[in-house]
Amino acid sequence: xxxxxxxxDSQADDCTGKQAALAGYVAEFPNPSALKQAAGxxxxxxxxxxxxxxxxxxxxxxxxMGIKMTRLxxxxxxxxxxxxxxxxxxxxxxxxxxxxxxxxxxxxxxIPADVPITFELAVLFSAFGSLLGMLALNKLPKFYNRLxxxxxxxxxxxxGFFLAIEAKDPKFHENDTREFLNSLKPIEVVACMxxxxxxxIPKIFLPIAAxxxxxxxxxxxxxxxxxxxxxxxxxxxxxxxxDFQPKLKTQRFSNMFADGRGMRPRIPGTLARGDxxxxxxxxxxxxxxxxxxxxxxxxxxxxxxxxxxxxxxDKMPWVSQIPVPVDEKLMARGQERFxxxxxxxxxxxxxxxxxxxxRAMKLQAANPGVGTWLLPTPLYSEPxxxxxxxxxxxxxxxxxxxxxxxxxxxxxxxxxxxxxYLRALQExxxxxxxxxxxxxxxxxxAEAKE
Amino acid sequence: xxxxxxxxFDITAETPGKRAPLVxxxxxxxxxxxxxxxxxxxxxxxIPKSYWxxxxxxLILLANxxxxxxxxxxxxxxxWGNMSPVFWGWPIVNFVFWVGIGHAxxxxxAILYLFRQNWRTGINRAAEAxxxxxxxxxxxxxxxxxGRIWVFFWLFPLPNSMxxxxxxxxxxxxxxxxxxxxxxxxxLFWYMGMIPDLxxxxxxxxxxxxxxxxxxxxxxxxxSARCWHRYERAYLLLxxxxxxxxxxxxxxxxxxxxxxxxxxxxxxxFPPYFVAGAVFSGxxxxxxxxxxxxxxxxxxxxxxxxxxxxxCKIMLATGMMVGYxxxxxxxxxWYGGNPYEQFxxxxxxFGPYWWAYWTMVSxxxxxxxxxxxxxCRTTPWFMAIICIFINIxxxxxxxxxTVTSLSRDSLPSSWGYFKPTVIxxxxxxxxxxxxxxxxxxxxxxxxxxxMAEVKSVMPEPVSEHE
Numbered sequence: 004x005x006x007x008x009x010x011x012d013s014q015a016d017d018c019t020g021k022q023a024a025l026a027g028y029v030a031e032f033p034n035p036s037a038l039k040q041a042a043g044x045x046x047x048x049x050x051x052x053x054x055x056x057x058x059x060x061x062x063x064x065x066x067x068m069g070i071k072m073t074r075l076x077x078x079x080x081x082x083x084x085x086x087x088x089x090x091x092x093x094x095x096x097x098x099x100x101x102x103x104x105x106x107x108x109x110x111x112x113x114i115p116a117d118v119p120i121t122f123e124l125a126v127l128f129s130a131f132g133s134l135l136g137m138l139a140l141n142k143l144p145k146f147y148n149r150l151x152x153x154x155x156x157x158x159x160x161x162x163g164f165f166l167a168i169e170a171k172d173p174k175f176h177e178n179d180t181r182e183f184l185n186s187l188k189p190i191e192v193v194a195c196m197x198x199x200x201x202x203x204i205p206k207i208f209l210p211i212a213a214x215x216x217x218x219x220x221x222x223x224x225x226x227x228x229x230x231x232x233x234x235x236x237x238x239x240x241x242x243x244x245x246d247f248q249p250k251l252k253t254q255r256f257s258n259m260f261a262d263g264r265g266m267r268p269r270i271p272g273t274l275a276r277g278d279x280x281x282x283x284x285x286x287x288x289x290x291x292x293x294x295x296x297x298x299x300x301x302x303x304x305x306x307x308x309x310x311x312x313x314x315x316x317d318k319m320p321w322v323s324q325i326p327v328p329v330d331e332k333l334m335a336r337g338q339e340r341f342x343x344x345x346x347x348x349x350x351x352x353x354x355x356x357x358x359x360x361x362r363a364m365k366l367q368a369a370n371p372g373v374g375t376w377l378l379p380t381p382l383y384s385e386p387x388x389x390x391x392x393x394x395x396x397x398x399x400x401x402x403x404x405x406x407x408x409x410x411x412x413x414x415x416x417x418x419x420x421x422x423x424y425l426r427a428l429q430e431x432x433x434x435x436x437x438x439x440x441x442x443x444x445x446x447x448x449a450e451a452k453e
Numbered sequence: 454x455x456x457x458x459x460x461x462f463d464i465t466a467e468t469p470g471k472r473a474p475l476v477x478x479x480x481x482x483x484x485x486x487x488x489x490x491x492x493x494x495x496x497x498x499x500i501p502k503s504y505w506x507x508x509x510x511x512l513i514l515l516a517n518x519x520x521x522x523x524x525x526x527x528x529x530x531x532x533w534g535n536m537s538p539v540f541w542g543w544p545i546v547n548f549v550f551w552v553g554i555g556h557a558x559x560x561x562x563a564i565l566y567l568f569r570q571n572w573r574t575g576i577n578r579a580a581e582a583x584x585x586x587x588x589x590x591x592x593x594x595x596x597x598x599x600g601r602i603w604v605f606f607w608l609f610p611l612p613n614s615m616x617x618x619x620x621x622x623x624x625x626x627x628x629x630x631x632x633x634x635x636x637x638x639x640x641l642f643w644y645m646g647m648i649p650d651l652x653x654x655x656x657x658x659x660x661x662x663x664x665x666x667x668x669x670x671x672x673x674x675x676x677s678a679r680c681w682h683r684y685e686r687a688y689l690l691l692x693x694x695x696x697x698x699x700x701x702x703x704x705x706x707x708x709x710x711x712x713x714x715x716x717x718x719x720x721x722x723f724p725p726y727f728v729a730g731a732v733f734s735g736x737x738x739x740x741x742x743x744x745x746x747x748x749x750x751x752x753x754x755x756x757x758x759x760x761x762x763x764x765c766k767i768m769l770a771t772g773m774m775v776g777y778x779x780x781x782x783x784x785x786x787w788y789g790g791n792p793y794e795q796f797x798x799x800x801x802x803f804g805p806y807w808w809a810y811w812t813m814v815s816x817x818x819x820x821x822x823x824x825x826x827x828x829c830r831t832t833p834w835f836m837a838i839i840c841i842f843i844n845i846x847x848x849x850x851x852x853x854x855t856v857t858s859l860s861r862d863s864l865p866s867s868w869g870y871f872k873p874t875v876i877x878x879x880x881x882x883x884x885x886x887x888x889x890x891x892x893x894x895x896x897x898x899x900x901x902x903x904m905a906e907v908k909s910v911m912p913e914p915v916s917e918h919e
Binding site: 034035036042054055056057058059060061062064065068070073075076079083093094097098101102104106109113116117119120122123124126127129130131133134136137138140141143144145146147148150157158159160161162241242244 | 673708
């Protein structure tokens with residue numbers, strides 16, 4: 004660094020304009036302390052439009068120069084609140100208002116779950132607020148600055164400490180101010196000129212910028228237009244998603260297997276789902292060999308043939324043996340199920356005196372001409388006794404006349420258990436005293452007399 | 454350039470009661486600037502050969518990463534070893550590893566700034582740059598892990614034709630916001646810190662191209678005291694916001710695990726444990742980078758042994774915090790009385806992944822203990838070895854947490870053993886290529902040291918004027 008104190012009148016060299024006006028004086032100082040001292044003296048001398056330039060923030064120079072506290076913290080605070088409110092509003096709108104959906108039973112809008120994103124967005128917004136706010140308050144970016152025209156000023160970002168007084172300051176005077184600056188013992192004082200006003204942006208610049216802007220908008224306009232125009236052609240698939248999958252479909256050829264079929268035949272000895280339903284004796288009470296001929300529609304209550312005549316259910320190929328193993332357990336199960344499902348109408352003995360029947364008959368007797376309740380056929384009557392077990396099963400499954408079907412409520416095996424119990428009821432309801440074993444007869448007689 | 458002479462004996466290490474200077478040698482503002490700008494200003498042919506060798510090597514690794522990503526995009530995520538029951542394999546391990554590394558920069562610039570630790574000035578720029586590059590590496594892994602890469606924008610709450618929105622009650626979405634915010638704020642912080650130094654580059658530029666580019670990016674900075682006033686205020690505000698941010702990011706990353714109900718993940722210690730681990734690994738990576746970089750860039754006078762020693766102390770402290778967390782996890786598993794939790798931790802240390810667990814413990818808990826010894830803290834080559842061990846250990850920590858917990862979950866019939874594929878390996882190596890390439894380019898094109906901040910902690914030159 005030069006030790007000589009120079010006082011250069013560099014008016015002609017440092018400025019670009021020919022008739023340039025004086026913009027101010029720039030004085031260079033050797034170190035931060037000297038700059039700080041000079042700044043204090045400049046302020047005391049009554050200058051307002053002056054500034055100091057240093058490669059790093061000089062401690063305490065703010066107070067010496069009388070720089071007021073910046074408004075930046077308030078801007079950042081406002082940004083932080085904006086960010087936090089944006090985050091809460093975004094989370095409320097998206098997950099609790101516009102598209103509600105339940106995730107693991109969590110509430111749609113929950114403050115604890117919103118905290119992380121609220122915090123992050125508050126920080127994000129305030130970070131932009133501090134950088135952009137700082138730049139805006141500093142009037143940056145400002146790519147042209149008349150100070151850059153002064154050669155010594157290039158040191159301001161390395162090791163130069165400068166003080167500049169601007170000509171627009173009311174106390175500025177071309178010679179007095181220079182004298183004043185010299186009295187502060189600077190390394191040198193340089194005059195800074197206003198830029199040459201003839202230097203302007205070329206006129207061609209605006210039309211070119213406008214053209215670039217307009218052409219730049221063309222793709223956006225095309226995309227916007229395409230989005231709202233219905234198309235008859237299939238869409239262009241850049242990524243196929245799962246629209247075209249390399250998989251084998253039914254009835255298609257495939258090289259993968261020796262027989263050339265994409266579909267695979269069933270492996271011998273295996274069953275497909277629903278195959279067991281082919282056991283018509285168990286599931287429908289029909290003899291398997293003849294079941295194919297039966298029109299299943301005819302099994303429903305009050306079915307009519309195509310010519311309008313009633314279907315004779317007695318002629319159907321019903322099975323006459325219960326197709327499940329019969330034992331005492333099944334009988335007990337049948338009794339239990341009968342008492343639950345059937346006895347309310349049919350009565351516990353099958354006579355047709357269940358509590359619903361009794362109540363219905365009472366109501367019908369009190370209001371003649373109202374009600375359509377039919378007395379259930381006693382289950383031990385001759386026509387019912389003659390029916391094969393298959394038909395009884397079918398009646399439980401689909402119902403008959405006014406009786407609804409119970410197929411949807413009672414499992415298949417339980418229906419057969421009820422059929423078995425029905426047979427027992429029929430025996431007890433139509434038999435004579437001779438059917439009872441001799442040793443129990445006396446006991447029954449004794450009970451009857453009491 | 455003036456030749457810099459440093460004193461032959463070591464005056465830079467910390468001794469109790471006496472602070473070592475932050476800038477050594479007979480440096481003034483001019484020579485500090487010259488040193489920092491040197492690598493960015495010299496013509497390409499005068500750059501040390503070691504730089505070109507390193508850059509070529511890193512570019513090869515980067516190209517390898519590009520190829521791996523190409524394979525991944527065309528073949529799908531099946532090219533990785535992620536397989537039932539370990540659906541979160543290396544991509545997530547790498548993500549957490551890199552995000553953790555990305556914590557040192559902002560910690561140095563924000564928290565150490567708030568604590569008035571002046572020694573941060575020498576290393577903060579490089580550490581911030583490292584942060585950003587690490588976050589880029591980190592963000593890449595979940596980014597390419599989403600399977601259908603062409604709809605990556607579904608991560609963000611953008612209006613769409615399906616009228617769907619992201620699910621804000623999920624930690625995975627918090628992660629998107631946390632890492633996104635962290636990356637953005639780190640870049641803003643980094644850039645703001647660089648504006649005065651970019652202005653230095655602009656003013657020193659000798660070619661019009663450099664003048665133009667650095668002129669644009671320095672935004673017309675003059676170093677005006679009025680600007681510095683607002684700048685310092687903005688820096689303080691950013692630091693104050695970044696300090697909780699840096700703690701929040703790894704906390705939220707740890708929620709990815711802690712909010713799940715898997716034994717080994719579902720623990721409340723995770724947030725502080727992850728943050729301590731992040732600072733630990735971040736400082737290790739800063740030291741790993743700066744020990745060679747200070748020689749490469751000729752910055753031994755600015756990034757002195759004192760700086761390295763301070764970093765060692767932080768590593769020692771955070772390393773012990775991490776060790777405490779490892780011990781506490783075991784204690785709570787026993788004390789909590791949950792047999793599944795107990796099984797997970799015993800399985801971690803003595804199960805099929807015992808080798809990973811003990812690698813982690815020896816690298817993370819035992820190796821930093823060397824830093825109790827002054828010689829170890831002040832010998833750069835030895836530090837570099839320890840730091841590399843710490844980096845390895847911290848990668849294994851994430852591997853242990855992710856893979857051991859998943860591979861043996863509550864359903865023994867689905868237990869498995871994770872095997873990485875070649876692509877897994879090449880991608881991990883490739884991510885280092887990306888990281889180091891970016892760092893080398895940074896050294897060549899941007900100010901590696903915050904010159905303005907270093908100058909502000911240098912002793913004032915004696916006035917030649919009086």
